[in-house]
Amino acid sequence: MCDLEIRNNEVDKAIEIMREVAEWGRNKGLRVWLDEWLTANQLITDEAQPWN
Numbered sequence: 001m002c003d004l005e006i007r008n009n010e011v012d013k014a015i016e017i018m019r020e021v022a023e024w025g026r027n028k029g030l031r032v033w034l035d036e037w038l039t040a041n042q043l044i045t046d047e048a049q050p051w052n
Contacts, residue, residue, distance in 0.1 A: 011040050011043075011044065012040070015038050015039065015040065015043065018033065018038050019035060019038050022034075022035065022038065
């Protein structure tokens with residue numbers, strides 16, 4: 001397992017990478033995230049809190 005830290009100012013870049021991975025997976029015939037799931041509103045919930 002890998003630890004990943006995404007800073008508030010890097011959310012858009014992280015989502016862009018996730019969309020690229022999802023597209024690659026779809027091209028390979030894999031079941032992956034739907035693009036409509038890959039938005040800041042969908043991914044950043046009240047449970048997402050800053051690390052201390």
